[in-house]
Amino acid sequence: MASKNLFLLAGDGIGPEAMAEVKKLIAAMNDKLGSGFTAEEGLVGGCAYDAHGAAISDADMAKAMMADAVLFGAVGGPKWDKVPYEVRPEAGLLRLRKDMELFANLRPAICYPALAASSSLKQDVVEGLDILIVRELTGGVYFGEPKQIIDLGNGQKRGIDTQVYDTFEIERISGVAFELARTRKNHVTSMEKRNVMKSGVLWNEVVSQTHQARYSDVKLDHMLADAGGMQLVRWPKQFDVIVTDNLFGDMLSDIAAMLTGSIGMLPSASLGAPDVKTKKRKALYEPVHGSAPDIAGKGIANPIAMIASFAMCLRYSFGMVAEADKLEAAIAAVLDDGLRTKDIFSAGMKEVGTTEMGDAIIAKFLG
Numbered sequence: 001m002a003s004k005n006l007f008l009l010a011g012d013g014i015g016p017e018a019m020a021e022v023k024k025l026i027a028a029m030n031d032k033l034g035s036g037f038t039a040e041e042g043l044v045g046g047c048a049y050d051a052h053g054a055a056i057s058d059a060d061m062a063k064a065m066m067a068d069a070v071l072f073g074a075v076g077g078p079k080w081d082k083v084p085y086e087v088r089p090e091a092g093l094l095r096l097r098k099d100m101e102l103f104a105n106l107r108p109a110i111c112y113p114a115l116a117a118s119s120s121l122k123q124d125v126v127e128g129l130d131i132l133i134v135r136e137l138t139g140g141v142y143f144g145e146p147k148q149i150i151d152l153g154n155g156q157k158r159g160i161d162t163q164v165y166d167t168f169e170i171e172r173i174s175g176v177a178f179e180l181a182r183t184r185k186n187h188v189t190s191m192e193k194r195n196v197m198k199s200g201v202l203w204n205e206v207v208s209q210t211h212q213a214r215y216s217d218v219k220l221d222h223m224l225a226d227a228g229g230m231q232l233v234r235w236p237k238q239f240d241v242i243v244t245d246n247l248f249g250d251m252l253s254d255i256a257a258m259l260t261g262s263i264g265m266l267p268s269a270s271l272g273a274p275d276v277k278t279k280k281r282k283a284l285y286e287p288v289h290g291s292a293p294d295i296a297g298k299g300i301a302n303p304i305a306m307i308a309s310f311a312m313c314l315r316y317s318f319g320m321v322a323e324a325d326k327l328e329a330a331i332a333a334v335l336d337d338g339l340r341t342k343d344i345f346s347a348g349m350k351e352v353g354t355t356e357m358g359d360a361i362i363a364k365f366l367g
């Protein structure tokens with residue numbers, strides 16, 4: 001049997017609370033289904049800084065590089081607001097993405113039928129929504145140089161971040177988006193700001209060329225990213241796959257999260273390129289939400305984004321498609337039964353905590 005080595009980085013705040021539910025699920029799968037996962041745990045974020053003065057240690061970084069898949073909770077929190085920029089909690093996540101070359105971040109936004117009425121948008125706007133944001137994750141303004149604050153010597157300072165994209169980066173992320181579109185509704189919308197950014201001009205050009213050369217069977221639209229944000233809220237069902245850069249993808253996926261009812265619902269997969277020999281790809285799975293310091297420690301966090309991220313792990317890293325489908329169906333069924341964490345609660349439903357929600361999903365999955 002192929003190895004199934006997981007490396008778990010729960011992180012800070014609600015990260016460990018959500019990860020605890022996935023740990024129970026992994027144990028249950030091993031126990032009841034003989035799934036054969038091994039899981040080792042490490043530190044990332046503020047807890048890693050407290051332990052070793054770095055947002056991730058070299059030893060844990062090496063384990064992440066060797067794992068078949070990394071499961072990541074969330075990092076950050078007010079406790080570490082004043083630590084040096086280079087070792088702030090978020091730096092651990094950015095290092096994982098960069099060193100593992102996880103250039104493709106898949107962020108599906110699905111509105112489960114049971115939650116259509118609880119969205120802040122009108123029911124018919126979100127009902128049946130199933131879109132996929134493909135966010136470029138290792139380039140753009142997140143990593144471009146220079147990135148610094150310069151003292152101008154006249155009482156003024158200058159903060160500089162640099163947006164950089166090379167042809168190959170745009171080509172490979174658009175390839176991922178077109179390939180995925182072929183398995184869905186065959187429609188890609190590329191979002192950039194070519195009206196003000198040179199990188200946007202290049203992005204638009206390379207996506208079009210990639211489309212013409214290899215994917216002309218897929219419908220392609222281009223949209224300015226600001227208008228894209230507006231259209232996501234106006235009529236999101238016009239989209240199938242959205243492909244965009246690192247920063248726009250960050251913002252547009254938080255917007256998309258609210259179409260599903262709560263940011264506590266949105267999973268993600270960050271994937272590298274398949275290895276030429278083994279065809280295996282490095283991968284990290286994480287909820288889109290952060291460490292939610294305002295609710296950490298209260299036992300009320302929604303674990304669904306974390307559990308659905310594990311479903312993506314089953315699908316993309318281990319080819320366990322039937323199990324992934326079953327886990328996603330278990331989430332839908334528990335919502336149909338009326339169970340709700342606080343963030344998705346509406347009148348007449350049963351409010352539950354993190355643990356009860358996790359237990360109910362695991363029971364449905366195994367049942």
Ligand SMILES: NC(=O)c1ccc[n+]([C@@H]2O[C@H](COP(=O)([O-])OP(=O)(O)OC[C@H]3O[C@@H](n4cnc5c(N)ncnc54)[C@H](O)[C@@H]3O)[C@@H](O)[C@H]2O)c1
Nearest residue numbers: 074075076077263264288289290291292294295301302343
């Ligand atoms: N991947 C990550 O680790 C990640 C992602 C985003 C933000 N962050 C970090 O997290 C910290 C807090 O950031 P923020 O407040 O802007 O974003 P956040 O996503 O942590 O929280 C935003 C709001 O959503 C709520 N929320 C988030 N996840 C939830 C869940 N699972 N269940 C119920 N409610 C949930 C929070 O309570 C909060 O009100 C910052 O340090 C930020 O850098 C980390």
Ligand SMILES: CC(C)[C@H](C(=O)O)[C@@H](O)C(=O)O
Nearest residue numbers: 076090091093094250288290
């Ligand atoms: C925590 C932070 C570095 C991260 C990002 O900006 O990419 C987060 O917001 C996300 O969406 O994964």
Ligand SMILES: [Mg+2]
Nearest residue numbers: 250251254288
């Ligand atoms: Mg974000």
